[in-house]
Amino acid sequence: MRNVFPPPSHGPLWANEPKRLPNWVELIRNYPFGVVGLLVLVIIFVASGLAHWIAPYDPLETNYANTLAAPSLQHWLGTDTFGRDLLSRVLYGGRTALFIGVSASIIGSTIGAMLGITSAYIGGWFELILERFLEVLLAIPTMILALVLVATMGRNLVFGIDFNLVLAIALPIVPNMARIARSQTLTIRRQAYVDAARTLGFSSSRIIAWHIAPNIAGPYIVMVTTFVSQAILIEASLSYLGLGVTAPTASWGLMLAGNAFNSALTAPWIVIFPGVAIALVVFSFSMLGDALRDIFDPKASAGR
Amino acid sequence: MIPGKTFIAGLAAATVIVSAAPVAAQGEPQYGGALRYAVSDDPANFDCHAANNFAVLMRLAPHYSTLLRFKPGNYPEIEGDVARSWEADPEALTYTFTLHPDIQFHDGSQLTAEDVAATFERLAFPPEGVISERIETFRQIESVEVVDELTVRFHLKEWDTSVLGTFASPWNCIYSSELLESNPSYPSRVVMGSGPFVFEDFVAGSVWTASRFENYFREGQPYLDRLESYTMEGQAVVNAIQAGQVHTDFRGVSPQAAERLRTALGDGITTHVGPSLTHFLVTFNSQSAPFDDQRVRKALNLAIDRWGGVAGLGATSEMKYVGGPLMPNGQFSGSDAHLESLPGFSRNIEKAREEARQLLAEAGQADLSFTLTVRDGPPILVDFAVFLADQWRRVGVNAELKIVQTPEWASALTNSNFVAITDIYSALREEPTEQLTKYISYDLSHRSAGRFDDPVLDDIWARQAVETDPRARLDLLRKFEERLMEQSYSLPVVWLERSVAMDAKLHGWTFSPSNFLYLDQSGTWLSN
Amino acid sequence: MLRYLLNRLMLAIPTLLGVATLTFFMLALLPGDAVETMLRADGGNPTPEIIAAERARLGLDRPILVQFGDFLWGLFTGDLGSSSWTGKPVLDEIMLRLPVTLELAVLGMIIAVVIALPLGTLAGIFHGTWLDNLIRIFAFGGIALPSFWLGMMLALAMLWFFNWLPPLGSNSLFSDPIRVLQQLTLPALAVGYRYAAMLVRMMRASVIEAMSEDYVRTARAKGLPASSIVRRHIVPNSLLPTVTIIGLEFALMVGSLVVIEQVFSLNGLGRLFVESVARSDLIVIQGIVVVLTIIFIAINLLVDLAYAAIDPRIRLGRG
Numbered sequence A: 001m002r003n004v005f006p007p008p009s010h011g012p013l014w015a016n017e018p019k020r021l022p023n024w025v026e027l028i029r030n031y032p033f034g035v036v037g038l039l040v041l042v043i044i045f046v047a048s049g050l051a052h053w054i055a056p057y058d059p060l061e062t063n064y065a066n067t068l069a070a071p072s073l074q075h076w077l078g079t080d081t082f083g084r085d086l087l088s089r090v091l092y093g094g095r096t097a098l099f100i101g102v103s104a105s106i107i108g109s110t111i112g113a114m115l116g117i118t119s120a121y122i123g124g125w126f127e128l129i130l131e132r133f134l135e136v137l138l139a140i141p142t143m144i145l146a147l148v149l150v151a152t153m154g155r156n157l158v159f160g161i162d163f164n165l166v167l168a169i170a171l172p173i174v175p176n177m178a179r180i181a182r183s184q185t186l187t188i189r190r191q192a193y194v195d196a197a198r199t200l201g202f203s204s205s206r207i208i209a210w211h212i213a214p215n216i217a218g219p220y221i222v223m224v225t226t227f228v229s230q231a232i233l234i235e236a237s238l239s240y241l242g243l244g245v246t247a248p249t250a251s252w253g254l255m256l257a258g259n260a261f262n263s264a265l266t267a268p269w270i271v272i273f274p275g276v277a278i279a280l281v282v283f284s285f286s287m288l289g290d291a292l293r294d295i296f297d298p299k300a301s302a303g304r
Numbered sequence B: 001m002i003p004g005k006t007f008i009a010g011l012a013a014a015t016v017i018v019s020a021a022p023v024a025a026q027g028e029p030q031y032g033g034a035l036r037y038a039v040s041d042d043p044a045n046f047d048c049h050a051a052n053n054f055a056v057l058m059r060l061a062p063h064y065s066t067l068l069r070f071k072p073g074n075y076p077e078i079e080g081d082v083a084r085s086w087e088a089d090p091e092a093l094t095y096t097f098t099l100h101p102d103i104q105f106h107d108g109s110q111l112t113a114e115d116v117a118a119t120f121e122r123l124a125f126p127p128e129g130v131i132s133e134r135i136e137t138f139r140q141i142e143s144v145e146v147v148d149e150l151t152v153r154f155h156l157k158e159w160d161t162s163v164l165g166t167f168a169s170p171w172n173c174i175y176s177s178e179l180l181e182s183n184p185s186y187p188s189r190v191v192m193g194s195g196p197f198v199f200e201d202f203v204a205g206s207v208w209t210a211s212r213f214e215n216y217f218r219e220g221q222p223y224l225d226r227l228e229s230y231t232m233e234g235q236a237v238v239n240a241i242q243a244g245q246v247h248t249d250f251r252g253v254s255p256q257a258a259e260r261l262r263t264a265l266g267d268g269i270t271t272h273v274g275p276s277l278t279h280f281l282v283t284f285n286s287q288s289a290p291f292d293d294q295r296v297r298k299a300l301n302l303a304i305d306r307w308g309g310v311a312g313l314g315a316t317s318e319m320k321y322v323g324g325p326l327m328p329n330g331q332f333s334g335s336d337a338h339l340e341s342l343p344g345f346s347r348n349i350e351k352a353r354e355e356a357r358q359l360l361a362e363a364g365q366a367d368l369s370f371t372l373t374v375r376d377g378p379p380i381l382v383d384f385a386v387f388l389a390d391q392w393r394r395v396g397v398n399a400e401l402k403i404v405q406t407p408e409w410a411s412a413l414t415n416s417n418f419v420a421i422t423d424i425y426s427a428l429r430e431e432p433t434e435q436l437t438k439y440i441s442y443d444l445s446h447r448s449a450g451r452f453d454d455p456v457l458d459d460i461w462a463r464q465a466v467e468t469d470p471r472a473r474l475d476l477l478r479k480f481e482e483r484l485m486e487q488s489y490s491l492p493v494v495w496l497e498r499s500v501a502m503d504a505k506l507h508g509w510t511f512s513p514s515n516f517l518y519l520d521q522s523g524t525w526l527s528n
Numbered sequence C: 001m002l003r004y005l006l007n008r009l010m011l012a013i014p015t016l017l018g019v020a021t022l023t024f025f026m027l028a029l030l031p032g033d034a035v036e037t038m039l040r041a042d043g044g045n046p047t048p049e050i051i052a053a054e055r056a057r058l059g060l061d062r063p064i065l066v067q068f069g070d071f072l073w074g075l076f077t078g079d080l081g082s083s084s085w086t087g088k089p090v091l092d093e094i095m096l097r098l099p100v101t102l103e104l105a106v107l108g109m110i111i112a113v114v115i116a117l118p119l120g121t122l123a124g125i126f127h128g129t130w131l132d133n134l135i136r137i138f139a140f141g142g143i144a145l146p147s148f149w150l151g152m153m154l155a156l157a158m159l160w161f162f163n164w165l166p167p168l169g170s171n172s173l174f175s176d177p178i179r180v181l182q183q184l185t186l187p188a189l190a191v192g193y194r195y196a197a198m199l200v201r202m203m204r205a206s207v208i209e210a211m212s213e214d215y216v217r218t219a220r221a222k223g224l225p226a227s228s229i230v231r232r233h234i235v236p237n238s239l240l241p242t243v244t245i246i247g248l249e250f251a252l253m254v255g256s257l258v259v260i261e262q263v264f265s266l267n268g269l270g271r272l273f274v275e276s277v278a279r280s281d282l283i284v285i286q287g288i289v290v291v292l293t294i295i296f297i298a299i300n301l302l303v304d305l306a307y308a309a310i311d312p313r314i315r316l317g318r319g
Helices: A022-029 A032-050 A086-122 A124-139 A144-154 A163-170 A173-190 A192-199 A202-238 A252-256 A269-296 B003-014 B024-027 B055-065 B114-125 B163-168 B177-182 B234-242 B253-268 B294-302 B306-317 B336-341 B348-363 B379-393 B406-414 B432-439 B455-466 B470-487 C001-027 C036-037 C048-057 C063-078 C090-125 C129-145 C147-162 C175-213 C215-219 C226-256 C257-261 C269-278 C284-311 C313-317
Strands: B015-020 B036-038 B069-070 B076-081 B083-089 B094-099 B143-149 B151-156 B199-202 B209-212 B226-231 B267-284 B319-322 B370-375 B400-406 B421-428 B490-504
Touching: A022 A032, A032 A086, A086 A124, A086 A163, A086 A173, A086 A202, A086 A252, A086 A269, A086 B003, A086 B432, A124 A173, A124 C284, A144 A163, A144 A202, A144 C001, A144 C226, A144 C257, A144 C269, A144 C284, A163 A173, A163 A202, A173 A202, A173 B336, A192 A202, A202 A269, A202 B069, A202 C147, A202 C257, A202 C284, A252 A269, A252 C147, A269 C129, A269 C147, B015 C226, B036 B055, B036 B234, B055 B199, B055 B209, B055 B226, B069 B163, B069 C036, B076 B083, B083 B177, B094 B114, B114 B143, B114 B151, B114 B177, B209 B306, B234 B490, B234 C147, B253 B267, B253 B306, B253 B490, B267 B319, B267 B379, B294 B348, B294 B470, B294 C036, B306 B379, B306 B490, B319 B379, B336 B470, B370 B379, B370 B406, B379 B400, B379 B490, B406 B421, B421 B432, B432 B455, B432 B470, B432 B490, B455 B470, C001 C063, C001 C284, C090 C129, C090 C175, C090 C226, C090 C257, C090 C284, C129 C175, C147 C175, C147 C257, C175 C257, C215 C226, C226 C284, C257 C269
Parallel strands: B036 B226, B370 B400, B370 B421
Antiparallel strands: B015 B267, B069 B076, B083 B094, B094 B151, B143 B151, B199 B209, B209 B226, B267 B421, B267 B490, B319 B490
C-alpha cells in the first residue's frame, strides 16, 4: 500500500491551482467510480450503523434446531453452524469492520501526519531520529508488523472492542502517513506565505495550525480513505488467523475462519457472503479514494 | 453381567461402517502402497516418554513396540506386544513377562529384557534431564528386575487397577538400552525402535516419511511399503481427504464433514463413527469471588442445556454426547436416569434455569459478568466457549470470551490466573482412577484445573481406586459424580464423537474411542 | 556506482539493527512461555521444576540485556539462535521454508506482470472508453478481494468441479518442477491478482503520461502508424516506472503471504510465523522478522541500484 500517493515534488499543490468546485452533475460525469463508491459506502454505513434496528435477528442468537440453513425468506443469507442469522451477522460484522478500519486509519494517519509535520518543521536531531525510526517501521512488512503487535500486546477490551487490535492495525499506517506529511510540509515551508508568516513573528504552532495543516488536509483525507481499505483487509486477515476480533463478536474475517472452509462445500453461503461484504467495502473505499485523489491532486495523478 | 462386555457391545453398535466396499476385500490383506495421512502438528522432539500431544504419537507409534498392546480389532482387550506371555502373583504385586525371542531393533540389534527394563526405569525413575510426562502412572512401580535375557519382572508397591493399561500404553515406547546407556536422551533426536516401520525423513512443517521394516517380528507384517504423514491445518483436512491428497486423518473429522465426504465420494469413503474418550469441561476459580460461592457455580451449571446443545451442535460438530466425568454409555458410567438426576443434566431446562436465576439472585449475582478464558486451538474449542457463553446469557449472565494462544492459556491454568477457563481432556482408555484426576483437589493431582480442596470428593476417589468389588466401585463413582456436580468446581459439559473418514481402499485399521491407540499401522493395508 | 552502492548498504545496516532491536524488545513482552507450551501441548502437566530446568537449558533465565547482547552478536555472526520448540537452529528452520515463500512470490509476480502489462497498456491507450472502465473495475476488484478469500474460493471451485486440490508435501523446484507448479499455481493466482491490480493502475497512469509527451506527438505528426508508436515509444517509456514498482511490490508480497500459505497448507515462512506465534516461539518469530526485513531491504536496494543504473542523475541526487 506504499507509494500510493506520489511525492508532491512533481508540481504545484492542489491548493495553488484554484479550481471551481464542481457541482454534482459534473462530479458524476467526472468521477463516476468515486460517486458509486461513495453511494455504496453511505448505504453500508447506514445499514451497519443501524444494524441494531434493521438486522432481523440478534447476531448472537443461536438456534440449534436450524443450523447451516440455506438462504430462505426467514434467513435471507442463511444461518451458520450455531443457527445464527447470517444477514444479521454480516450487518454487525460491517459495524466491526468499519469501526476498526476507520478508527485505525484515522488514528494511524493522524499520528503519522502530526509526526511528519513536526519533524519537517522542527528538523535537526528530532527529524533525524524520527526518520530512522520510521524507516525501521517501514522495513517490516505491514502484515508481519501487525501480527507481531497483536501477538505481543494481547487483548485489551474497551466496550467490547479490542483497542490493542486497533492500535496494531494503526501502527503500520503511521510511518507511511508521516512520510507523506513530511514531504508536503517541506514543500509548503518553502512557500512565500509561510515565510511571510514567520517574518511577521507568528509562533510555530500558529503557522502549523493556520498554514500547514490546511494544506495537508487534502492528502490527509485521501490517505485516510486509502488506509481504511488496508485496515479492513488486515483486520479480516488477522481475524481469519484467529488473532483479531474475538468470538462471538460478528466479524467478516472471523466468519471465514475455523471450520468455515470445511463446511463451505455443503453450505457455501457461510463463506461467500462475508467475503463479498469485505470486497464490496474495500472496493468502494478504493474507488472513493481514487476520486478524492483526482479532486485534491489532479496533476500528480494525471489521467487516473 | 460384566460391564466391560456391555461396553464392547455398545461400541460395536455405535461403530457404523458406512461403506458399500466389498466385504471380501476386507479379508485378505494386500501388500504394498504408501499410506498418506494428515497430522495436525509437528513434534517438538521425538521422545515418546516426554511427549503429550497425540500428533507426536501419530508420527512415532509406527516406529516403536511396547510391552503389551491393545489388541487390534478388540478394544479394550490387551495382549502382548513384545511380551509373548505374562503372569501376575495372586496379590498382583509382581508381574513377570516373557518376551518374543526374535525381536530386532531397526539397527539390527536384538531386543531383550535389558531393553524393557531400561525403558521402564527411564519412565519410572527418569535420570536428570529426562522428562517422563506420565510419571504418576508409574507411582506403584517399585523396581524392574531382569530375570534372564527374555524375562523381565516388575515389583509393585501396591495393587494398581491401571497397571496393565500402563504396560500397554503406546506412549511407553521401548528404547534400546545400549543407546540409552551412552546418552539417556537419545530418543529426543533419533527415532530408532523395533516397530513395523523405519524412520526415513522428516521435513519440519511438512512431511514425515517411513518405510517398511523388513525384520519386524510379527510374521508377514506390516503390509504397507511406506508411510507419509503430512502436517496440515485442521481446516484443510476434509478438503484434503476429498481431493485424495491424504487417505485419512486418524484423529477424525466432524460428523458433518464425514457426511459431506460420503456425498462427494460415495463408495470411495469409509467412515468409522463412535464415542470418543475426549470431553470438554469448564472450570471455575473457586478460590475467589464470585465463584467461591457454591450457589453461583451451581447456577451456571444448571443453566447449561447440555441435551439441547448436543442436539444442535452435534449435527455439525463432534460435540455429540451428554456425560459426566466418565464416558457416557461406557464401562463405568451410570444409567441415564442417574445422569438426569444430577444438577445440570436435567431434561427440563426451563425449570433448571429458573432455579439458576434464583440461586444467582440469592447470591446477589443476578447480573453476573465475568471473563471466560479460552484456548485458541482447533476451532471447535472456540465453538464450545461460544456455546457456553450463549447458555449463560439466557440466565442473564454475561461471559466475555478471552481467546488466547496456547501458551497464555497454559500459564493461566498453571498459575490459577483465571475466573473461568475451558479445558479439554482426552483419556487413553476407561480407567476412573486416572480419568478422575482431572476432578479432584489440586493437592492430590496437578492435572486438576480447579484449585479447590474437597476432602469428601478426594476420599471417594481414593476408595474407588482400591475397591475390588466392581458393583461397589460403580456406586462410589456415582457418589463422586453427585458430589462433583453439586459442588460444580469443574463441569464436564460435552463428550465428543470420533468419526474417522478414510479412503475406502484403506483396511485393517482398528477404530477405538481413543485418539491415542492403534497408530502403529502394523495391520493397515491398502487394496488396489 | 560502487560508492553509491556502499552508501546505500551503510544506510541499510542501522535500519536492520533497528528492526532487530524493536522486534527483540517487543517480543520480550509476549505473555506466556514457549517452554511451558512445549511441555504441556495437549493436556500435559509439567512441574515448575521441569519448566525452570528447561528454561535454564535454553538460557531464558538470564537478564534480558544479556540475552539481547547475545542476540545481536548472533545476528552479526549469522546465528539467529535455536527454536525453543524444536531446538533446531532458527536459520535452518527458516531456510527450509524460504524457498516455498520465494517461489510463491515469484510465481505470483509473474502472473501479476503477465496480466497487468497488457491490460494496463490497453487501459492507458484507450483511456476514458468502456474498455478502460472495464479494466479499471477489474483492477479495483483485485485490490478489494482479500487474497486469502479468493484463494479459498479457487480451492473450493477446484474441489467442486474436479475433486482436486494441489498435492501436498515439500517439493524441490529442481527435482520436481511440475509438482511445485501444481502446488503453487492456485495460491499464486490468488495473490497475483491483487498485485496485478496495482500494476495495472501504475502502467495505465504511465501510459497516459507517456502519450502526452512531446516525442509521441512528434511521432504522430510524422505519420507513424499507431501500433508502432505504442510499441516503440509508449510501452518502453512506461515500463521504466512500472519496473520499479514491480520490485517494490515483490518485497511487499513476500511479507504478505502469511495468510495464503495458511489457506493452502503451504510450508512457507508465513505459516512458520503463525505457528511460532501460537507456540510463543519468540526466537523463531524474531528470526523471521529479521530475515524478511533483510529481504525487503535487499530488494529495495536492488531496485534503487537498477534505477540508478538506468538514470544516472539519481546517483548525485540521493544517497
